[in-house]
C-alpha cells in the first residue's frame with residue numbers, strides 16, 4: 435500500500451490477540467503499523483509485535499526489490515513496536531538504528547544491547563536526509579512513554595505520529611474511527627493530556643497533509659477533525675453533551691434506581707443518557723464514556739465499609755487518568771450504614787475542577803417515596 439510515491443506501508447494486522455497491552459479487548463483486532471521511505475537512502479519506520487517477525491520482514495523485502503534499508507527509525511520502545519528491532523538488526527547488519535537517547539537505554543534493558551556501533555541518537559529538531567526526503571525529529575515524551583519521538587517528512591508533509599492518532603482495530607475491518615480511537619486514547623494515553631497538548635502545539639507549526647500513526651488507519655483527509663478531537667481529549671474538554679450513569683448493583687435495587695433516573699433524564703430532554711453496569715460492561719468503554727460526556731452519576735453500594743469493588747476500580751481508572759472538569763452526582767445504597775457517597779467523594783478528592791451535584795440520593799436497601807423524590811430532584815438538577 436503506497437501512502438505517497440515513496441512511502442509504503444509494511445505493517446501487519448493482528449486478529450489473534452486476546453487482550454491488547456494485557457487488558458484491552460480488541461474485537462476487531464489490532465494493527466501494528468510500519469512504513470518504508472524509499473529514497474537514495476532507505477528508512478524503515480518502527481518494527482511490529484513479536485508474533486509477526488516473518489510477515490514484517492517479508493513485507494519490507496517485497497517493497498525493497500533487492501535494495502537494503504539504511505536506517506531503522508525507532509520512535510517508540512513499547513514492545514508492540516520494538517519487539518523486532520533485533521530481528522531487523524540481524525537481517526540488515528549494515529543498517530543504522532536511529533532513535534532517542536532514552537530509547538537506546540531501553541534497548542539495553544530489553545535486548546541487552548543498545549547497538550552502540552550502529553546507533554544514531556537524535557533529539558528535538560534533529561534532521562536526517564534520505565536524499566529527496568528530509569526527516570525532522572520531534573520529541574514527544576509521555577505520548578505515550580518518555581523516549582517517544584515523532585518524525586516529520588518535510589518533503590511529503592507526512593507526520594509519523596507514533597501512538598498519537600492511533601486506534602484499536604486491524605486495518606482490514608471497517609469501523610468508525612472516533613469510537614475506537616477514543617477508547618484507545620483515554621485508556622492508554624489519557625493520563626498524559628498535558629504532554630499531548632505540548633505535541634499538538636509543535637504539530638500546529640507544521641504543514642501536515644498525512645498522519646501515519648503506529649496503529650489504525652493512515653489519515654489523509656479532513657485532518658482538522660482528528661486534531662480537534664485530540665485537542666478536546668487531551669485538554670479534558672467535554673466532547674458530547676449528556677449524562678453517563680455508571681453503577682454496580684448486588685440484588686437489583688440500585689439498578690432499579692439507575693433505570694428510573696435514566697428514564698427521568700430522557701423524559702426531561704437530556705440530549706444523551708448512557709448507562710453502564712460496571713460489573714458487566716467493558717470497563718474501558720465505561721471509562722471512555724466518563725471522559726466523553728460532561729456529567730457523571732456514580733451509583734453503588736456500601737460494601738465492607740468501602741464501596742463495591744467494580745466501582746472502586748472504575749474510580750481508580752478515572753483518577754489515574756487525571757479525570758477533571760466534570761459534574762459528578764452520587765447515588766448510594768446501604769442496608770444499615772450507607773457511606774458510599776462519602777467514600778466515592780474521598781476517592782475523587784484529588785481530581786481538579788469537579789463539581790458535585792447538590793442532590794444526593796440515599797437508598798436504604800430499596801427505593802421508597804423519599805429516595806424516588808431525590809431521583810426526581812437529581813434529574814431536574816442535571817437537566818437544568
Ligand code: FEO
Pocket residue numbers: 510512514515578579597648649
Ligand atoms: Fe502502541 Fe505505546 O505502544
